Amino acid sequence: MTTQYWLVKSEPETYSWADFVRDKRTDWTGVRNYAARLHLKAMRPGDEVLFYHSNEGKCVVGIARVTKPAFPDTTADEDGWVAVELAPVAPLKQPVTLAQIKAEAVLKDIALVRQGRLSVMPLKSAEFVRIKKLGSG
DNA sequence: GCCAACGTTGGC
DNA sequence: GCCAACGTTGGC
Known part of the structure; x- marks a missing residue:
């Protein structure tokens, strides 16, 4: 995979x-x-994850990695919700702001921009690479 | 199964 | 702090 x-x-x-x-x-x-x-259910150990600060900040600040696939979320009142385990890999040298992302043609269609309320979203590798590069300073 | 009301998220 | 967008709930 x-x-x-x-x-x-x-x-x-x-x-x-x-x-x-x-x-x-x-x-x-x-x-x-x-x-x-x-x-969350589609995540696999080793997958790379951008960590975004919403509200205060509005920027991607670091790269993480999935370390455990989906398991039951014990903080939920009802069954069926899941969590994954994540571990930090590296901070971005420079946070990538939402404004920067919106200004990039390659990134205009990502869910962060188009589906504002979604809290976990997939990225294409080109999109991931682009944001990572913007953050490399 | 539709849709109005409601609650929440998150940018501004 | 406001409000638009949108997901969820509940009445019909």
């Missing part, structure tokens, strides 16, 4: 990249949206 690429959102006030780095790994719990759940 080839590597897949994803983007996850977190409000830095709730759980920031710094929190994530301090923790060294985290269970990505709390997703309560069917579309996002489908994406």
